[in-house]
Amino acid sequence: MRIKQCEWSQNGHQNMADYHQNEWGFAVFDEEKTFELMILEIMRAGLSWQTILNKRLGFQKAFSNYRIQKIAQYNDYDMEKLLKNPAIVRNKRKVEAIVSNAQLLAQKNATSEFSLNTYLWSFVDDKPLVMDYQTQEDMQGFSELSKKISRELKKQGFKFLGPTIVQSWLEALGIINSHVETCPIKQQCIDFFAKNYTL
Template sequence: MTRCDWAENTNELMTHYHDYEWGVPTTDERETFELMTLEMMQAGLSWQTVLNKRANFKTAFANFEVEKVAQFDDNDVARLLNDAGIIRNRLKIKDIIYNARQLVKWHAAGKTMNAYLWAFVDDKPVVNRYPSMAEVPAQTPLSQQVSKALKKAGFKFVGPTIVQSWLEALGILDDHLVTCTVNHLSE
Protein backbone atom coordinates (compact mmCIF):
# COMPACT_ATOMS: atom_id res chain seq x y z
CA MET A 1 0.00 0.00 0.00
CA THR A 2 1.26 3.46 -0.87
CA ARG A 3 0.26 6.27 1.47
CA CYS A 4 0.40 10.03 1.49
CA ASP A 5 3.94 11.21 2.25
CA TRP A 6 3.11 12.32 5.80
CA ALA A 7 1.94 8.81 6.69
CA GLU A 8 4.76 6.85 5.05
CA ASN A 9 7.53 5.45 7.23
CA THR A 10 6.00 6.80 10.42
CA ASN A 11 4.74 5.05 13.51
CA GLU A 12 1.67 2.87 13.87
CA LEU A 13 -0.54 5.70 15.18
CA MET A 14 0.07 7.87 12.13
CA THR A 15 -0.38 4.96 9.73
CA HIS A 16 -3.62 3.86 11.38
CA TYR A 17 -4.95 7.43 11.46
CA HIS A 18 -4.16 7.90 7.78
CA ASP A 19 -5.58 4.55 6.68
CA TYR A 20 -8.76 4.44 8.77
CA GLU A 21 -9.71 7.94 9.91
CA TRP A 22 -8.26 10.83 7.90
CA GLY A 23 -10.56 11.66 5.02
CA VAL A 24 -13.24 9.19 6.11
CA PRO A 25 -16.57 11.06 6.07
CA THR A 26 -18.18 11.31 9.49
CA THR A 27 -21.39 12.80 10.77
CA ASP A 28 -20.89 11.72 14.38
CA GLU A 29 -21.17 14.83 16.54
CA ARG A 30 -18.92 13.51 19.33
CA GLU A 31 -16.23 12.57 16.83
CA THR A 32 -16.54 15.97 15.18
CA PHE A 33 -15.98 17.69 18.54
CA GLU A 34 -13.03 15.37 19.24
CA LEU A 35 -11.40 16.24 15.93
CA MET A 36 -12.10 19.95 16.46
CA THR A 37 -10.37 19.71 19.85
CA LEU A 38 -7.39 17.79 18.48
CA GLU A 39 -6.96 20.17 15.54
CA MET A 40 -7.07 23.14 17.90
CA MET A 41 -4.45 21.50 20.10
CA GLN A 42 -2.28 20.70 17.09
CA ALA A 43 -1.87 24.36 16.06
CA GLY A 44 1.84 25.11 16.04
CA LEU A 45 2.76 21.50 16.80
CA SER A 46 3.04 18.25 14.87
CA TRP A 47 0.10 15.93 14.32
CA GLN A 48 2.31 13.14 15.67
CA THR A 49 2.47 14.97 19.01
CA VAL A 50 -1.31 15.14 19.16
CA LEU A 51 -1.80 11.49 18.20
CA ASN A 52 0.72 10.42 20.84
CA LYS A 53 -1.40 12.21 23.46
CA ARG A 54 -4.83 11.32 22.03
CA ALA A 55 -5.72 8.73 24.68
CA ASN A 56 -4.79 11.24 27.39
CA PHE A 57 -6.93 13.90 25.71
CA LYS A 58 -9.89 11.49 25.72
CA THR A 59 -9.53 11.01 29.45
CA ALA A 60 -8.83 14.67 30.22
CA PHE A 61 -11.75 15.92 28.10
CA ALA A 62 -14.41 13.42 29.27
CA ASN A 63 -14.24 11.34 26.07
CA PHE A 64 -15.08 14.54 24.18
CA GLU A 65 -18.68 14.49 25.39
CA VAL A 66 -19.69 18.04 24.56
CA GLU A 67 -22.18 18.42 27.40
CA LYS A 68 -19.57 17.38 29.99
CA VAL A 69 -16.80 19.57 28.57
CA ALA A 70 -19.20 22.53 28.47
CA GLN A 71 -19.57 22.20 32.25
CA PHE A 72 -15.82 22.43 32.90
CA ASP A 73 -14.96 25.28 35.25
CA ASP A 74 -11.83 27.02 36.52
CA ASN A 75 -10.93 23.95 38.60
CA ASP A 76 -11.02 21.85 35.44
CA VAL A 77 -8.85 24.38 33.62
CA ALA A 78 -6.32 24.17 36.49
CA ARG A 79 -6.51 20.35 36.39
CA LEU A 80 -5.87 20.34 32.63
CA LEU A 81 -2.98 22.79 32.92
CA ASN A 82 -1.35 20.39 35.40
CA ASP A 83 -1.93 17.29 33.24
CA ALA A 84 1.44 16.36 31.73
CA GLY A 85 -0.30 13.87 29.44
CA ILE A 86 -1.86 16.58 27.28
CA ILE A 87 -0.79 19.81 25.60
CA ARG A 88 -1.03 22.39 28.36
CA ASN A 89 -1.94 25.63 26.66
CA ARG A 90 -4.34 27.84 28.63
CA LEU A 91 -5.79 29.62 25.59
CA LYS A 92 -6.45 26.38 23.71
CA ILE A 93 -8.01 24.73 26.77
CA LYS A 94 -10.27 27.69 27.50
CA ASP A 95 -11.34 27.96 23.87
CA ILE A 96 -12.15 24.24 23.68
CA ILE A 97 -14.43 24.64 26.72
CA TYR A 98 -15.92 27.80 25.23
CA ASN A 99 -16.60 26.02 21.92
CA ALA A 100 -18.23 23.14 23.79
CA ARG A 101 -20.59 25.65 25.41
CA GLN A 102 -21.39 27.11 21.98
CA LEU A 103 -22.14 23.62 20.67
CA VAL A 104 -24.45 22.88 23.61
CA LYS A 105 -26.40 26.03 22.70
CA TRP A 106 -26.57 24.85 19.08
CA HIS A 107 -27.78 21.42 20.13
CA ALA A 108 -30.45 22.98 22.35
CA ALA A 109 -31.61 24.93 19.28
CA GLY A 110 -31.71 21.74 17.18
CA LYS A 111 -28.50 22.49 15.23
CA THR A 112 -25.51 20.22 14.83
CA MET A 113 -21.98 21.04 13.81
CA ASN A 114 -22.07 18.22 11.28
CA ALA A 115 -25.12 19.51 9.43
CA TYR A 116 -23.60 22.99 9.49
CA LEU A 117 -20.22 21.93 8.08
CA TRP A 118 -21.54 19.45 5.50
CA ALA A 119 -23.96 22.10 4.16
CA PHE A 120 -20.94 24.04 2.85
CA VAL A 121 -20.29 21.18 0.40
CA ASP A 122 -23.91 20.14 -0.27
CA ASP A 123 -23.35 16.98 1.82
CA LYS A 124 -20.81 15.61 -0.67
CA PRO A 125 -17.10 15.24 0.11
CA VAL A 126 -14.78 17.36 -1.99
CA VAL A 127 -12.16 15.04 -3.46
CA ASN A 128 -8.81 16.55 -4.33
CA ARG A 129 -5.89 14.50 -5.59
CA TYR A 130 -2.71 16.49 -5.29
CA PRO A 131 0.48 15.28 -7.01
CA SER A 132 2.69 16.10 -4.00
CA MET A 133 2.53 17.32 -0.42
CA ALA A 134 4.02 20.62 -1.57
CA GLU A 135 0.82 21.26 -3.53
CA VAL A 136 -1.60 20.50 -0.68
CA PRO A 137 -2.76 23.93 0.52
CA ALA A 138 -2.67 24.92 4.18
CA GLN A 139 -5.98 26.69 3.60
CA THR A 140 -8.47 27.05 0.79
CA PRO A 141 -11.35 29.38 -0.07
CA LEU A 142 -13.63 26.77 1.58
CA SER A 143 -11.69 26.73 4.84
CA GLN A 144 -11.58 30.54 4.80
CA GLN A 145 -15.36 30.68 4.29
CA VAL A 146 -16.06 28.12 7.03
CA SER A 147 -13.61 29.81 9.42
CA LYS A 148 -15.26 33.19 8.90
CA ALA A 149 -18.74 31.70 9.40
CA LEU A 150 -17.70 29.83 12.56
CA LYS A 151 -16.15 32.97 14.03
CA LYS A 152 -19.30 34.92 13.21
CA ALA A 153 -21.30 32.16 14.95
CA GLY A 154 -19.19 32.69 18.06
CA PHE A 155 -16.59 29.93 17.90
CA LYS A 156 -12.97 30.55 18.82
CA PHE A 157 -9.58 29.28 17.64
CA VAL A 158 -11.01 28.28 14.27
CA GLY A 159 -8.71 30.01 11.81
CA PRO A 160 -8.66 28.86 8.18
CA THR A 161 -5.60 26.61 8.59
CA ILE A 162 -7.10 24.80 11.59
CA VAL A 163 -10.41 24.52 9.74
CA GLN A 164 -8.65 23.15 6.64
CA SER A 165 -7.10 20.34 8.69
CA TRP A 166 -10.38 19.75 10.50
CA LEU A 167 -12.34 19.46 7.24
CA GLU A 168 -9.75 16.94 6.01
CA ALA A 169 -10.00 14.98 9.26
CA LEU A 170 -13.81 14.90 8.96
CA GLY A 171 -13.71 13.67 5.37
CA ILE A 172 -15.42 16.80 4.08
CA LEU A 173 -12.19 17.32 2.17
CA ASP A 174 -10.46 14.20 0.89
CA ASP A 175 -6.94 15.38 0.14
CA HIS A 176 -5.08 12.10 -0.35
CA LEU A 177 -2.26 12.33 -2.86
CA VAL A 178 -2.63 10.94 -6.39
CA THR A 179 -0.10 8.24 -5.50
CA CYS A 180 -1.96 7.18 -2.34
CA THR A 181 -3.76 3.86 -2.71
CA VAL A 182 -6.05 4.54 0.29
CA ASN A 183 -9.39 5.59 -1.11
CA HIS A 184 -12.17 5.85 1.46
CA LEU A 185 -14.84 6.97 -0.95
CA SER A 186 -14.68 3.85 -3.08
CA GLU A 187 -15.06 1.50 -0.10
Protein backbone atom coordinates (compact mmCIF):
# COMPACT_ATOMS: atom_id res chain seq x y z
CA MET A 1 0.00 0.00 0.00
CA ARG A 2 1.39 3.39 -1.00
CA ILE A 3 1.84 5.82 1.90
CA LYS A 4 -0.33 8.87 1.39
CA GLN A 5 0.40 12.23 2.91
CA CYS A 6 -2.32 14.75 3.71
CA GLU A 7 -3.98 15.58 0.44
CA TRP A 8 -4.07 19.34 0.97
CA SER A 9 -0.26 19.50 0.98
CA GLN A 10 0.04 17.96 -2.46
CA ASN A 11 -1.04 20.92 -4.60
CA GLY A 12 2.23 21.25 -6.49
CA HIS A 13 3.56 24.23 -4.53
CA GLN A 14 6.80 23.63 -2.66
CA ASN A 15 6.05 26.05 0.18
CA MET A 16 2.84 24.13 0.92
CA ALA A 17 4.67 20.81 0.95
CA ASP A 18 7.44 22.27 3.14
CA TYR A 19 4.93 23.69 5.62
CA HIS A 20 3.23 20.30 5.91
CA GLN A 21 6.49 18.40 6.23
CA ASN A 22 8.21 20.67 8.72
CA GLU A 23 5.66 22.72 10.65
CA TRP A 24 1.99 21.71 10.57
CA GLY A 25 1.13 19.65 13.61
CA PHE A 26 4.56 19.89 15.24
CA ALA A 27 4.08 21.12 18.80
CA VAL A 28 4.80 24.80 19.35
CA PHE A 29 5.83 26.02 22.82
CA ASP A 30 7.14 29.47 21.88
CA GLU A 31 4.97 32.52 22.59
CA GLU A 32 5.92 34.58 19.53
CA LYS A 33 5.50 31.58 17.24
CA THR A 34 2.06 31.07 18.76
CA PHE A 35 1.22 34.69 17.99
CA GLU A 36 2.65 34.42 14.47
CA LEU A 37 0.37 31.48 13.71
CA MET A 38 -2.57 33.38 15.19
CA ILE A 39 -1.86 36.24 12.77
CA LEU A 40 -1.61 33.89 9.81
CA GLU A 41 -4.82 32.08 10.71
CA ILE A 42 -6.74 35.34 11.16
CA MET A 43 -5.44 36.57 7.83
CA ARG A 44 -6.38 33.28 6.16
CA ALA A 45 -10.10 33.60 6.96
CA GLY A 46 -11.93 33.40 3.63
CA LEU A 47 -8.71 32.80 1.71
CA SER A 48 -6.53 29.81 0.82
CA TRP A 49 -3.56 28.74 2.91
CA GLN A 50 -1.50 28.92 -0.27
CA THR A 51 -2.21 32.66 -0.48
CA ILE A 52 -1.04 33.12 3.12
CA LEU A 53 2.16 31.13 2.62
CA ASN A 54 2.95 33.18 -0.48
CA LYS A 55 2.73 36.33 1.64
CA ARG A 56 4.40 34.92 4.73
CA LEU A 57 7.59 36.97 4.46
CA GLY A 58 5.48 40.06 3.93
CA PHE A 59 3.55 39.37 7.13
CA GLN A 60 6.76 38.89 9.09
CA LYS A 61 8.19 42.21 7.94
CA ALA A 62 4.93 44.13 8.28
CA PHE A 63 4.24 42.85 11.78
CA SER A 64 7.65 43.56 13.33
CA ASN A 65 8.85 39.94 13.29
CA TYR A 66 5.78 39.09 15.40
CA ARG A 67 7.07 40.88 18.50
CA ILE A 68 3.95 41.25 20.58
CA GLN A 69 5.10 44.30 22.57
CA LYS A 70 6.06 46.12 19.37
CA ILE A 71 2.74 45.41 17.63
CA ALA A 72 0.86 46.52 20.75
CA GLN A 73 2.38 49.99 20.31
CA TYR A 74 1.17 50.49 16.74
CA ASN A 75 -0.51 53.86 16.23
CA ASP A 76 -2.82 55.22 13.53
CA TYR A 77 0.14 55.84 11.20
CA ASP A 78 1.32 52.23 11.57
CA MET A 79 -2.20 50.97 10.92
CA GLU A 80 -2.48 53.08 7.78
CA LYS A 81 0.84 51.67 6.54
CA LEU A 82 -0.42 48.14 7.05
CA LEU A 83 -3.61 48.81 5.13
CA LYS A 84 -1.60 50.15 2.20
CA ASN A 85 0.94 47.32 2.22
CA PRO A 86 0.46 45.04 -0.83
CA ALA A 87 2.70 42.38 0.74
CA ILE A 88 -0.04 41.42 3.22
CA VAL A 89 -3.81 40.92 3.23
CA ARG A 90 -5.20 44.43 3.49
CA ASN A 91 -8.32 43.79 5.50
CA LYS A 92 -9.10 46.45 8.08
CA ARG A 93 -11.05 44.20 10.45
CA LYS A 94 -8.29 41.60 10.47
CA VAL A 95 -5.51 44.15 10.98
CA GLU A 96 -7.39 45.86 13.79
CA ALA A 97 -8.07 42.51 15.48
CA ILE A 98 -4.39 41.51 15.34
CA VAL A 99 -3.24 44.80 16.89
CA SER A 100 -6.01 44.63 19.50
CA ASN A 101 -5.00 41.08 20.43
CA ALA A 102 -1.37 42.16 20.77
CA GLN A 103 -2.43 45.02 23.06
CA LEU A 104 -4.48 42.64 25.19
CA LEU A 105 -1.55 40.22 25.51
CA ALA A 106 0.79 43.08 26.39
CA GLN A 107 -1.60 44.17 29.14
CA LYS A 108 -1.83 40.63 30.49
CA ASN A 109 1.94 40.26 30.45
CA ALA A 110 2.31 43.54 32.34
CA THR A 111 0.12 42.38 35.21
CA SER A 112 0.86 38.65 35.33
CA GLU A 113 2.97 35.92 33.82
CA PHE A 114 0.20 35.00 31.37
CA SER A 115 1.31 32.89 28.40
CA LEU A 116 -1.07 32.44 25.49
CA ASN A 117 0.76 29.28 24.48
CA THR A 118 0.50 27.75 27.95
CA TYR A 119 -3.14 28.77 28.16
CA LEU A 120 -4.04 27.01 24.90
CA TRP A 121 -2.19 23.82 25.87
CA SER A 122 -4.05 23.75 29.20
CA PHE A 123 -7.28 22.89 27.38
CA VAL A 124 -5.83 19.49 26.40
CA ASP A 125 -3.97 18.91 29.68
CA ASP A 126 -0.66 19.62 27.91
CA LYS A 127 -0.96 16.62 25.62
CA PRO A 128 -1.79 16.75 21.88
CA LEU A 129 -5.22 15.59 20.83
CA VAL A 130 -4.45 13.00 18.12
CA MET A 131 -7.25 12.55 15.61
CA ASP A 132 -7.91 9.40 13.63
CA TYR A 133 -8.86 10.92 10.29
CA GLN A 134 -8.74 8.48 7.40
CA THR A 135 -9.19 11.03 4.62
CA GLN A 136 -9.17 14.79 4.23
CA GLU A 137 -12.97 14.70 4.06
CA ASP A 138 -13.03 13.47 7.68
CA MET A 139 -11.34 16.63 8.93
CA GLN A 140 -13.51 19.03 10.91
CA GLY A 141 -13.89 22.72 10.21
CA PHE A 142 -14.37 23.19 13.94
CA SER A 143 -14.81 21.04 17.03
CA GLU A 144 -16.22 21.20 20.53
CA LEU A 145 -12.71 22.07 21.68
CA SER A 146 -12.29 24.96 19.25
CA LYS A 147 -15.77 26.26 20.13
CA LYS A 148 -14.93 26.19 23.83
CA ILE A 149 -11.58 27.93 23.38
CA SER A 150 -13.13 30.49 21.04
CA ARG A 151 -15.75 31.35 23.67
CA GLU A 152 -13.15 31.68 26.42
CA LEU A 153 -10.88 33.86 24.29
CA LYS A 154 -13.80 36.09 23.37
CA LYS A 155 -14.68 36.50 27.07
CA GLN A 156 -11.15 37.75 27.68
CA GLY A 157 -11.41 40.29 24.87
CA PHE A 158 -9.60 38.57 22.00
CA LYS A 159 -10.99 39.31 18.55
CA PHE A 160 -11.51 37.52 15.22
CA LEU A 161 -10.94 34.09 16.75
CA GLY A 162 -14.06 32.14 15.91
CA PRO A 163 -14.26 28.32 16.19
CA THR A 164 -13.06 27.67 12.62
CA ILE A 165 -10.03 29.96 12.93
CA VAL A 166 -9.22 28.51 16.36
CA GLN A 167 -9.49 24.96 15.00
CA SER A 168 -6.92 25.70 12.28
CA TRP A 169 -4.73 27.50 14.81
CA LEU A 170 -4.77 24.54 17.20
CA GLU A 171 -3.82 22.23 14.33
CA ALA A 172 -0.97 24.51 13.30
CA LEU A 173 0.28 24.60 16.90
CA GLY A 174 0.23 20.82 17.19
CA ILE A 175 -2.33 20.96 19.96
CA ILE A 176 -4.56 18.98 17.62
CA ASN A 177 -2.76 16.45 15.40
CA SER A 178 -4.99 16.27 12.32
CA HIS A 179 -2.67 14.43 9.93
CA VAL A 180 -4.51 11.55 8.26
CA GLU A 181 -3.68 8.05 9.47
CA THR A 182 -1.60 7.19 6.37
CA CYS A 183 0.54 10.33 6.61
CA PRO A 184 4.05 9.60 7.93
CA ILE A 185 4.27 13.10 9.40
CA LYS A 186 1.59 12.15 11.92
CA GLN A 187 3.96 9.92 13.89
CA GLN A 188 6.80 12.42 13.49
CA CYS A 189 4.63 15.00 15.25
CA ILE A 190 3.90 12.56 18.06
CA ASP A 191 7.61 11.75 18.44
CA PHE A 192 8.54 15.44 18.32
CA PHE A 193 6.20 16.24 21.19
CA ALA A 194 7.50 13.35 23.28
CA LYS A 195 11.08 14.49 22.74
CA ASN A 196 10.60 18.23 23.29
CA TYR A 197 7.85 18.61 25.87
CA THR A 198 8.99 19.50 29.39
CA LEU A 199 6.93 20.62 32.36
